[in-house]
Amino acid sequence: MSLKKPDNKIIAWIKIAVFLLALIPVLNLGISAYIDNLGANPIEKLTRSTGFWTLTLLLISLTVSPLRRLTGWNWLMRLRRMLGLFVFFYASLHFLTYLLLDQFFAWASIVNDIVKRPYITVGFPAFMLLIPLAVTSNNRMIKLLGGKRWLLLHRLVYLCAVGGVVHYWWLVKKDLSNPLTFALLLSLLLGFRLIYWLRGLNIPLIPRKGWQP
Amino acid sequence: MKLATGAALSGFLPDWVLAGEQLANVKKSTEALSDKLTPLKDITAYNNFYEFGTSKEDPAQNAGSLKTRPWTITVEGEVNKPRVFDIEELLKLAPMEERVYRLRCVEAWSMVIPWVGYSLAELLKRVEPTGKAKFVEFVSLEDPKQMPGQKSATLDWPYREGLRIDEAMHPLTLLAAGLYGEVLPKQNGAPIRLVVPWKYGYKSAKSIVKIRLVEKQPVTSWMKAGPNEYGFYSNVNPAVDHPRWTQAKERRIGEFLKRPTLPFNGYADQVAQLYSGMDLTKNF
Numbered sequence: 001m002s003l004k005k006p007d008n009k010i011i012a013w014i015k016i017a018v019f020l021l022a023l024i025p026v027l028n029l030g031i032s033a034y035i036d037n038l039g040a041n042p043i044e045k046l047t048r049s050t051g052f053w054t055l056t057l058l059l060i061s062l063t064v065s066p067l068r069r070l071t072g073w074n075w076l077m078r079l080r081r082m083l084g085l086f087v088f089f090y091a092s093l094h095f096l097t098y099l100l101l102d103q104f105f106a107w108a109s110i111v112n113d114i115v116k117r118p119y120i121t122v123g124f125p126a127f128m129l130l131i132p133l134a135v136t137s138n139n140r141m142i143k144l145l146g147g148k149r150w151l152l153l154h155r156l157v158y159l160c161a162v163g164g165v166v167h168y169w170w171l172v173k174k175d176l177s178n179p180l181t182f183a184l185l186l187s188l189l190l191g192f193r194l195i196y197w198l199r200g201l202n203i204p205l206i207p208r209k210g211w212q213p
Numbered sequence: 214m215k216l217a218t219g220a221a222l223s224g225f226l227p228d229w230v231l232a233g234e235q236l237a238n239v240k241k242s243t244e245a246l247s248d249k250l251t252p253l254k255d256i257t258a259y260n261n262f263y264e265f266g267t268s269k270e271d272p273a274q275n276a277g278s279l280k281t282r283p284w285t286i287t288v289e290g291e292v293n294k295p296r297v298f299d300i301e302e303l304l305k306l307a308p309m310e311e312r313v314y315r316l317r318c319v320e321a322w323s324m325v326i327p328w329v330g331y332s333l334a335e336l337l338k339r340v341e342p343t344g345k346a347k348f349v350e351f352v353s354l355e356d357p358k359q360m361p362g363q364k365s366a367t368l369d370w371p372y373r374e375g376l377r378i379d380e381a382m383h384p385l386t387l388l389a390a391g392l393y394g395e396v397l398p399k400q401n402g403a404p405i406r407l408v409v410p411w412k413y414g415y416k417s418a419k420s421i422v423k424i425r426l427v428e429k430q431p432v433t434s435w436m437k438a439g440p441n442e443y444g445f446y447s448n449v450n451p452a453v454d455h456p457r458w459t460q461a462k463e464r465r466i467g468e469f470l471k472r473p474t475l476p477f478n479g480y481a482d483q484v485a486q487l488y489s490g491m492d493l494t495k496n497f
């Protein structure tokens with residue numbers, strides 16, 4: 001078996017494994033909620049945990065293409081759509097926890113949060129940005145939009161990631177170590193892209209025949 | 214005889230054994246607060262005590278390394294009789310009472326806690342503050358070996374808090390050594406802490422080693438950390454928002470829907486007059 005070109009059966013297994021791994025955080029939360037093990041402030045735990053996994057999965061999905069670049073494993077790209085959809089899944093849980101559990105539809109207080117709490121002022125649009133990406137994630141939409149335009153649209157994910165990190169930075173009371181870690185990792189991931197872009201070595205959307213990283 | 218063996222034993226036992234020990238001769242609280250008590254398990258598992266780490270679970274996990282004996286509190290500054298008080302003396306200085314207080318954290322959650330202690334005024338009276346004693350500064354223990362959170366510079370250690378002298382002398386202001394009738398658990402600020410129920414939780418300094426009476430308003434650890442977020446007064450005030458949280462509502466631990474936050478955390482009748490004529494938006 002070659003890591004560069006595993007056969008389709010192996011890729012199918014890898015996909016299943018990634019799918020199950022990405023489900024672990026939500027299963028963990030579900031079980032904890034069921035056995036009443038979310039601690040003294042369960043709603044806070046749910047909000048924080050889903051927020052954390054949204055950003056973590058977002059950074060993981062942004063790692064795919066640099067990793068492909070470095071290793072030449074083109075098949076990695078076949079995991080990216082699923083990872084992206086998991087980002088949207090956790091972001092939706094995060095938003096729903098806020099809407100249903102934290103605020104319980106207190107619209108005035110939600111609007112107030114969006115206007116007055118800087119971390120929500122950036123978090124809200126960051127979440128909104130993910131919606132068009134999720135909607136256009138199937139093959140039909142890619143065809144409909146055309147590869148170039150689709151690619152351009154999906155660059156919005158960088159903005160969302162920056163928004164997510166700023167959101168985290170601004171919500172922390174004092175201990176910035178976690179948001180700082182995310183900020184450093186994101187700079188690495190975006191810096192990598194910048195270097196390639198500056199050198200005119202853009203990664204082609206659909207690998208051309210014989211294309212070598 | 215029995216008492217003597219008990220005392221001798223407690224000297225040999227590791228002091229985690231002491232937590233959970235009942236406090237003797239506690240006068241039950243007379244006025245019953247209608248609010249339901251927060252369960253002991255939540256009060257001891259969900260704490261902000263950065264000396265042991267910044268997550269809510271850290272203090273319960275890490276506070277075991279705190280040594281609560283021997284322990285002294287130095288009271289000094291603008292007083293006629295500065296003194297070092299030993300913890301055993303402090304525990305007997307005045308009759309212990311149970312006081313059921315609401316605790317409102319600046320992060321917009323709250324609890325109801327049956328503290329055990331006596332008014333701070335009892336201690337302050339004994340050192341005779343001079344006319345220059347306008348403020349009281351509280352200093353918590355600094356020892357990174359016992360308090361692993363102090364290995365990072367999250368706050369400017371040691372933790373410092375402060376009150377105006379009239380706030381400190383107010384009968385509601387409590388020096389607490391226990392909760393739920395038991396010796397104060399370490400994660401809750403053992404062996405002795407302050408409880409100021411009409412102010413945000415961080416005003417109530419934990420594991421106190423020094424009390425200084427001073428003429429000028431002290432600069433507290435949180436004021437240094439964020440001058441426009443944390444003021445000296447920090448009275449619970451639903452009308453003045455923190456930049457990160459609205460203070461209009463709070464989640465009572467154990468409840469689902471948020472409840473409105475009360476001015477002075479519901480203690481306005483007792484304390485509002487301390488601030489008459491002051492602009493509480495400026496003096497937040």
Ligand code: HEM
Nearest residue numbers: 047048051052054055095098120123124126127164168171
């Ligand atoms: C409508 C949009 C959003 C709202 C209303 C929202 C709200 C919140 C709230 C209330 C918290 C908890 C703050 C606290 O406990 O003090 C939080 C934490 C967090 N959120 Fe969001 N958020 C939104 C979007 C996002 C997005 C798009 C991301 C990531 C890309 C994200 C990532 C995070 C992270 C990483 C945390 C902190 C987790 C931790 O404490 O470990 N949020 N969010």
